Amino acid sequence: MLTVLTTCIILWTFAQGNLSVYCRILSGLTVCTIVFYLLLMIPLPVLAAARSFTETATGMEFVWVPGGSFQMGQTAPETKILVKAMGEDKFAKYCLSELPCHQVRVDGFWMSKYEVTNGQYRCYKANHDSKAFRGHSLNDDKQPVVEVTFDDAAQYAAWLTKKSGMACRLPTEAEWEYACRAGTTTVCFWGDDSELACAYANVGDLSAKKEWPVWITHECDDGAVVTAPVGSFMPNAFGLYDMLGNVWE
Numbered sequence: 001m002l003t004v005l006t007t008c009i010i011l012w013t014f015a016q017g018n019l020s021v022y023c024r025i026l027s028g029l030t031v032c033t034i035v036f037y038l039l040l041m042i043p044l045p046v047l048a049a050a051r052s053f054t055e056t057a058t059g060m061e062f063v064w065v066p067g068g069s070f071q072m073g074q075t076a077p078e079t080k081i082l083v084k085a086m087g088e089d090k091f092a093k094y095c096l097s098e099l100p101c102h103q104v105r106v107d108g109f110w111m112s113k114y115e116v117t118n119g120q121y122r123c124y125k126a127n128h129d130s131k132a133f134r135g136h137s138l139n140d141d142k143q144p145v146v147e148v149t150f151d152d153a154a155q156y157a158a159w160l161t162k163k164s165g166m167a168c169r170l171p172t173e174a175e176w177e178y179a180c181r182a183g184t185t186t187v188c189f190w191g192d193d194s195e196l197a198c199a200y201a202n203v204g205d206l207s208a209k210k211e212w213p214v215w216i217t218h219e220c221d222d223g224a225v226v227t228a229p230v231g232s233f234m235p236n237a238f239g240l241y242d243m244l245g246n247v248w249e
């Protein structure tokens with residue numbers, strides 16, 4: 001039921017530690033995966049001007065996320081949706097740490113444009129197997145890597161640090177949420193309308209419901225029953241893809 005996702009960020013400063021995973025309980029998914037984010041330490045004034053670059057060892061693309069302040073944590077509308085979807089008990093167990101909403105400032109950083117893919121992860125661990133979900137393969141090179149632990153993710157970051165010469169780590173929870181919201185204050189980065197979800201995210205949708213009718217899904221069709229190739233949907237305002245949906249954070 002829990003999914004956590006993988007992506008990478010690159011920071012201007014060498015920030016070690018403070019690794020955290022942002023978890024959310026979601027209905028409908030039974031695949032258990034883990035996310036990761038990396039950060040790299042490089043003298044990047046030229047790259048900052050470019051706003052994006054590609055890391056050569058893995059082919060991972062990074063975009064610049066400018067620093068700023070935001071309200072971190074659940075807003076009142078988000079709390080209402082989560083309580084309705086999860087029930088009071090699960091909400092109390094998993095979501096109270098997101099309250100109260102409070103202002104947080106983060107410095108700018110480089111973040112991977114997409115979730116870390118199987119192909120990229122296999123540059124580090126050639127025989128990695130993301131397996132399948134109910135007969136649907138999760139192993140395509142362009143699908144996000146799954147079947148990795150938090151430690152696996154951190155070790156991938158350490159490997160890429162050594163391989164690339166840039167300091168790379170997972171993002172903090174604050175960095176991830178700031179990057180996901182991308183300056184918005186709505187429930188999702190595309191707004192409050194759940195019917196728009198299928199344009200911006202691979203979610204539990206009508207195509208999945210055809211196979212598993214008991215699932216509670218969005219009333220739209222994104223065409224993906226399980227994980228989709230990264231970057232298949234619209235990005236947020238920072239140019240980051242799949243920050244919601246696909247492999248879930």
Ligand SMILES: [Ca+2]
Binds near residue numbers: 203205207208224225
């Ligand atoms: Ca879907």
Ligand SMILES: [Ca+2]
Binds near residue numbers: 245
């Ligand atoms: Ca995602």
